[in-house]
Amino acid sequence: MFESLSDRLNETFGRLSKKGRLTEEDVDGAMREVRRALLEADVNFKVTKDFVAAVRERAVGQDVLRSLTPAQTAIGIVNEELVRVLGNEREPLRVPDRPPQILLMVGLQGSGKTTHSGKLALHLRKEGRNPLLVAADVYRPAAVNQLQSLGKQINIPVYEEGTGRNPVDIAGNAVRFAIDRGHNPVIVDTAGRLQIDERLMQELVDIRDRIRPTEILLVADAMTGQEAVGVAQAFHDRLGVTGLVLTKMDGDARGGAALSIRAVTGVPIKFIGTGEKLDALEPFYPERLAGRILGMGDVLSLIERAQEQTDEKEAQKLQDRMFKGQFDLEDFLDQLQKIKKMGPLSQLLEMIPGVGSQLREAKAQISDDDYKHVEAIIRSMTPYERRHPDKIGTSRKRRIALGSGSERADVNQLLSQFKQMQTMMGQFGAMARKGKLPADLPLDLQAPGGGLGGPMAPQPRQRQRQPQPARKARRRR
Amino acid sequence: MVLNRLFRRRAEPDVQIDQGLEKTRRGVFLEITRLFDRSVLDEELYEDLEMLLIQADVGWDVSQKLVAELRERVDRDRIKDPADAREILRQEMILLLEFATRNRKVKILQRGVPFVIMVVGVNGVGKTTSIAKLAAYHQRFGRSVMLAAGDTFRAAAIDQLSVWGERLKVPVIAHQQGADPGAVVFDAMQAAHARNIDVLIVDTAGRLHTKYNLMAELEKLRKIMRRHVETAPQEVLLVIDATTGQNGLIQAQEFAKSVDITDIMIAKLDGTAKGGIAFSVAKELGTPISYVGTGEKATDLAEFRPDTYVDSLFFGVGEGL
Numbered sequence: 001m002f003e004s005l006s007d008r009l010n011e012t013f014g015r016l017s018k019k020g021r022l023t024e025e026d027v028d029g030a031m032r033e034v035r036r037a038l039l040e041a042d043v044n045f046k047v048t049k050d051f052v053a054a055v056r057e058r059a060v061g062q063d064v065l066r067s068l069t070p071a072q073t074a075i076g077i078v079n080e081e082l083v084r085v086l087g088n089e090r091e092p093l094r095v096p097d098r099p100p101q102i103l104l105m106v107g108l109q110g111s112g113k114t115t116h117s118g119k120l121a122l123h124l125r126k127e128g129r130n131p132l133l134v135a136a137d138v139y140r141p142a143a144v145n146q147l148q149s150l151g152k153q154i155n156i157p158v159y160e161e162g163t164g165r166n167p168v169d170i171a172g173n174a175v176r177f178a179i180d181r182g183h184n185p186v187i188v189d190t191a192g193r194l195q196i197d198e199r200l201m202q203e204l205v206d207i208r209d210r211i212r213p214t215e216i217l218l219v220a221d222a223m224t225g226q227e228a229v230g231v232a233q234a235f236h237d238r239l240g241v242t243g244l245v246l247t248k249m250d251g252d253a254r255g256g257a258a259l260s261i262r263a264v265t266g267v268p269i270k271f272i273g274t275g276e277k278l279d280a281l282e283p284f285y286p287e288r289l290a291g292r293i294l295g296m297g298d299v300l301s302l303i304e305r306a307q308e309q310t311d312e313k314e315a316q317k318l319q320d321r322m323f324k325g326q327f328d329l330e331d332f333l334d335q336l337q338k339i340k341k342m343g344p345l346s347q348l349l350e351m352i353p354g355v356g357s358q359l360r361e362a363k364a365q366i367s368d369d370d371y372k373h374v375e376a377i378i379r380s381m382t383p384y385e386r387r388h389p390d391k392i393g394t395s396r397k398r399r400i401a402l403g404s405g406s407e408r409a410d411v412n413q414l415l416s417q418f419k420q421m422q423t424m425m426g427q428f429g430a431m432a433r434k435g436k437l438p439a440d441l442p443l444d445l446q447a448p449g450g451g452l453g454g455p456m457a458p459q460p461r462q463r464q465r466q467p468q469p470a471r472k473a474r475r476r477r
Numbered sequence: 478m479v480l481n482r483l484f485r486r487r488a489e490p491d492v493q494i495d496q497g498l499e500k501t502r503r504g505v506f507l508e509i510t511r512l513f514d515r516s517v518l519d520e521e522l523y524e525d526l527e528m529l530l531i532q533a534d535v536g537w538d539v540s541q542k543l544v545a546e547l548r549e550r551v552d553r554d555r556i557k558d559p560a561d562a563r564e565i566l567r568q569e570m571i572l573l574l575e576f577a578t579r580n581r582k583v584k585i586l587q588r589g590v591p592f593v594i595m596v597v598g599v600n601g602v603g604k605t606t607s608i609a610k611l612a613a614y615h616q617r618f619g620r621s622v623m624l625a626a627g628d629t630f631r632a633a634a635i636d637q638l639s640v641w642g643e644r645l646k647v648p649v650i651a652h653q654q655g656a657d658p659g660a661v662v663f664d665a666m667q668a669a670h671a672r673n674i675d676v677l678i679v680d681t682a683g684r685l686h687t688k689y690n691l692m693a694e695l696e697k698l699r700k701i702m703r704r705h706v707e708t709a710p711q712e713v714l715l716v717i718d719a720t721t722g723q724n725g726l727i728q729a730q731e732f733a734k735s736v737d738i739t740d741i742m743i744a745k746l747d748g749t750a751k752g753g754i755a756f757s758v759a760k761e762l763g764t765p766i767s768y769v770g771t772g773e774k775a776t777d778l779a780e781f782r783p784d785t786y787v788d789s790l791f792f793g794v795g796e797g798l
Binding site for chain 2: 036039040041042045108109110111112114139140141142143145146147148149150153194195196221223224225226227228230231248250251252253254256257276
């Protein structure tokens with residue numbers, strides 16, 4: 001849909017570089033692209049204005065004009081500025097002088113407060129804590145049930161007094177209850193409310209004064225438009241918000257709202273919600289969101305997830321096998337399992353630089369069900385067949401198709417794709433031996449022990465696209 | 478505007494959008510009107526206008542287009558009075574929305590055939606509340622309504638719908654949480670037939686438009702409906718949160734690809750959001766925006782009227798200016 005900013009800057013400067021010398025007007029042209037990209041990412045208008053001015057100043061000062069790679073220099077500056085505005089480092093949750101740690105969740109209707117109360121509880125329990133959830137939303141029909149049901153799913157107690165009581169009292173009683181029972185932290189889920197609803201905003205102030213929370217976390221939807229700033233500012237002015245939880249980041253929203261809120265209120269972003277499952281909560285890393293706003297992918301998250309699934313030695317062994325052309329369907333199946341554990345394929349693809357914008361269309365067609373079919377076919381093969389795919393003849397194919405509930409053509413397709421893949425891996429191997437490969441791999445991907453070489457490469461659909469990010473990365477350098 | 482009125486069924490009471498938007502107007506900026514409160518049409522005005530439109534989530538593209546068109550008309554017709562320019566802009570904006578409203582199909586309720594409305598949207602836009610409003614809306618015409626709790630994913634979504642069902646005295650067909658939404662829809666279709674229901678409103682789980690599998694599930698639900706009623710769902714309503722930024726357009730496009738959306742509802746217009754995304758959606762998709770939602774009560778629903786929308790949200794008409 002929206003072309004990524006990094007693509008656009010490359011395009012703009014690409015056109016200009018043909019004429020040799022760049023002028024200040026050319027930089028202005030590029031800055032217009034920056035402005036447009038930010039606005040399309042829903043960055044607040046005023047924030048955009050200040051941001052572009054800051055980037056422009058640095059760009060003119062920093063020899064973008066004389067740079068051999070003006071696009072790269074410009075992208076670098078934009079990226080640095082984004083990270084600066086987003087807050088250079090990630091900030092953990094505050095620790096109170098005296099337990100319990102109390103987290104008050106506030107925000108508009110539908111921003112994801114209840115779900116993220118549950119996610120936070122689960123996240124903190126994983127750190128060995130003993131959380132208590134508090135249902136202080138007495139307005140929305142069945143809100144209490146929703147939190148109870150979440151609590152049951154993750155086996156975390158929920159304090160509730162139904163819907164007949166005043167939320168301020170409920171919160172107060174809940175904290176006392178938590179202290180008695182040794183629960184820490186206490187996560188208080190409140191009703192969604194408009195920042196202009198005086199009565200309900202006062203209620204939050206009363207809750208705050210009663211329970212004196214360690215953190216007041218504003219839960220905001222990543223898809224919010226220009227109003228994000230107004231909303232956040234209003235909540236901040238009334239309550240003194242201490243952190244931001246950015247939700248629905250698993251969609252394709254650029255998340256410019258987060259940049260605006262951070263820039264205007266100075267409140268740090270503490271967590272991002274990345275899916276419907278209750279473990280889909282991640283700490284916030286500024287450089288990742290910066291990359292996303294720029295449309296540069298999120299390689300770091302990808303590598304992190306890949307590393308969770310592979311140990312280095314295993315990856316090295318696998319790489320050797322691949323380069324020697326010994327990679328068989330048994331290995332392939334193994335890799336498939338690992339990729340599956342890393343999350344939905346569509347999400348993974350989006351993290352790869354350069355893939356974001358170009359594959360937006362294609363991405364819609366890639367579903368995790370594709371894994372299932374491929375898996376079913378391979379699982380219908382005997383170990384011998386998996387080790388020696390070339391030995392699979394017509395009769396075996398018929399049996400495999402029957403066994404996996406697919407057509408023979410599907411089996412054929414898988415086998416021919418696999419063969420192509422093997423050939424390509426062999427070529428990679430040959431290149432590596434001649435010492436050519438390192439230069440062709442994107443810089444980012446090389447970093448942690450060749451992390452990506454292992455799990456990502458064997459995915460058949462992705463294989464065809466691999467040259468793309470590689471080429472991109474080279475250009476960017 | 479005349480065309481737009483033609484599409485309204487005559488027997489329907491005129492639901493007052495003005496009333497619904499009253500709360501919105503309170504917080505809404507009247508800066509566009511103020512902007513034209515000057516003596517000359519200068520460059521600054523165009524720049525400020527573009528800024529105001531973008532701030533209202535109208536989006537970069539559409540804002541550029543609106544300003545460029547205004548500029549062209551002003552130059553061509555040698556317009557000097559800013560008040561005239563303001564009226565041109567107003568007309569342009571209304572026209573943009575009408576372009577889509579015109580695509581609204583006349584819907585016919587047949588005796589003995591349930592009119593099925595499938596309500597879809599991303600998470601947290603206010604689908605369930607909107608369904609309650611729609612139910613109340615159809616009840617006002619004396620139609621019998623039934624709800625189907627097709628959101629079996631979100632914790633307590635079924636309870637939420639059931640509470641609304643009790644309040645509105647409307648039967649709710651529901652299964653357990655985690656059940657197959659297809660089975661819920663199947664049962665609801667049968668029940669609607671058996672009980673001679675006029676309008677069946679089907680809730681669906683919120684889903685991000687980027688989740689291919691979940692989008693495919695909507696198509697499956699539609700097929701199940703069609704097994705009972707060939708023309709069902711006669712209405713596929715996409716609910717968009719008024720505070721949504723430019724992603725709203727992508728949402729609409731993706732939902733339109735999976736299930737032919739017939740109508741759009743802009744929800745949560747009672748906040749300070751201007752709902753500018755309506756313009757991008759109307760321009761790019763041409764899907765008619767049919768309703769606006771403004772609060773948490775079942776009666777907080779209004780029919781969408783391009784002129785009222787533009788006037789209430791952008792020009793503050795009715796504020797005694």
